[in-house]
Amino acid sequence: MRLFFDARYIRTDFHDGISRYSAELAEAVQDAASASGVEVTFLVSEPGQIDLLPSGATTLGIHRPTSWREPFTARMLNRFAPDVVFSPMQTIGTMGRRFRLILTLHDTIYYRHRTPPRNLPAAVRVGWRLFHLSYVPQRVTLNAADIVATVSETSKRQFAAVRLTKRPVVVVPNAPQRLADLLPADAEEPGGAPWNIVYMGSFMGYKNVETLVRAMGLLPGRTLHLLSRITPERRRELAGLTPAGAQVVFHNGVSDAEYAALLADHAVLASTSLDEGYGLPLAEALALGVPVVASDLDIFHEVAGPGARYVDPQDPAAVADAVRALDDDAERCRVIDAGAAHIARFTWATSAQTLLDAVRELARRA
Incomplete structure (x- = not known):
């Protein structure tokens, strides 16, 4: 055949x-x-x-x-x-x-x-x-x-x-791709209270990155890493929305190894999309043992299952609350373990x- x-x-x-x-x-x-x-x-x-x-x-x-x-x-x-x-x-x-x-x-x-x-x-x-x-x-x-x-x-x-x-x-x-294979052999396993928030995806309007940027005003001491390539115009738009004192880093593209390293550095993967076709970064984070905060969308529930905390994507305060909830050791471990079991099916x-x-x-x- x-x-x-x-x-x-x-x-x-x-x-x-x-x-x-x-x-x-x-x-x-x-x-x-x-x-x-x-x-x-x-x-x-x-x-x-x-x-x-x-x-x-x-x-x-x-x-x-x-x-x-x-x-x-x-x-x-x-x-x-x-x-x-x-x-x-x-x-x-x-x-x-x-x-x-x-x-x-x-x-x-x-x-x-x-x-x-x-x-x-x-x-x-x-x-x-x-x-x-x-x-x-x-x-x-x-x-x-x-x-x-x-x-x-x-x-x-x-x-x-x-x-x-x-x-x-x-x-x-x-x-998901095996991001763990891209980490140095002596790298520590992802763990500890989330300190960084990582976003991987485009900056098209329906991706609603604006909510993530605004949420950073409620998360002092943490850094939002925006990983993907971005046009100068879109960068200026989002920079203009960044609350005073908030830490937002525009990487303008990263390698898979850099992506893996940022997720493994005490991070939570976040997406506040208003609509989505799939959501592969969620799957990649779960496979690496990284918790997720995501919009309450059907496709995200299919991809992440119980490995995410789901939020109203238009509510920066809800996003900030979900990130802070993962500071609790028991809750973070519950979400990570549930996510790992769910994504293992794919x-x-x-x-x-x-x-x-x-x-x-x-x-x-x-």
């Missing part, structure tokens, strides 16, 4: 969410494929992607996902006779395909917040906005597949609520097996 895995979304500079999902799932699928009787070929669009795939992986070079050739991808792949093609996105062309197809839609966040990723070409960004003005183009796209994959039960429910596809939806969850090996089960089922239908 031949599976083509679309690895063209793996970035060679730094991982974004789709890139990390693709790379981690690719490695786990490669590890499990032979035992499942599946032969895997990875589709790549630039040589550097091969270095980020498992050693010895079989690859096939084709065009970039943003190429004008993308609508005709299926006709090109037909020549290689795959049984099933899996894509971690939905752009792959389906016209004239002679293979089974699994497309992935991670969430519906861009229907509510239509700003496209800034790394896309200008013409693609325009198309992105037009595509998300209505559910109709997405319905047509997803219904051209045999199965639709997504990363959470929350997204699956959202798809059903708007009748986004007629196809079966399978949940192939995200899983592994790339489990997600890979779910995907391979779907691949085998599709192949049997052929």
Whole structure:
């Protein structure tokens, strides 16, 4: 049985969410494929992607996902006779395909917040906005597949609520990277009362970082670390909201190792998003033994379970109270232990097996 895995979304500079999902799932699928009787070929669009795939992986070079050739991808792949093609996105062309197809839609966040990723070409960004003005183009796209994959039960429910596809939806969850592996061998385990507050994520409006900044006025002696890249304009906006005497550090991008070190330094991971597609930083914090303070959102409950204290994202005082509550040794240990048990259910090996089960089922239908 031949599976083509679309690895063209793996970035060679730094991982974004789709890139990390693709790379981690690719490695786990490669590890499990032979035992499942599946032969895997990875589709790549630039040589550097091969270095980020498992050693010895079989690859096939084709065009970039943003190429004008993308609508005709299926006709090109037909020549290689795959049984099933899996894509971690939905752009792959389906016209004239002679293979089974699994497309992935991670969430519906861009229907509510239509700003496209800034790394896309200008013409693609325009198309992105037009595509998300209505559910109709997405319905047509997803219904051209045999199965639709997504990363959470929350997204699956959202798809059903708007009748986004007629196809079966399978949940192939995200899983946290092992940040503990990036810490020095002699590093202390995360512990002690939280002193720092760490935010990892973009600064788009719905992320509502403003509440975190305002909460710092109620948390004297602590530091808020804003880790991600930020535009000068957005930085000035948030700096202007910083209460007098509050400590807020703009890192403007960090490595994974720096991210791990900041979380391990007596921190709490915080997010006051008003909306969210998934929430991978929450999962990463829990896997490292770091407690979380997060908005009371369905997706955050799915990702973090009892490993977080949930707050009204519009209330800085509630955020400050939740952070201070974690100063109590018993409460902090309870949250950390519960979070570790919850996040242990999400592994790339489990997600890979779910995907391979779907691949085998599709192949049997052929």
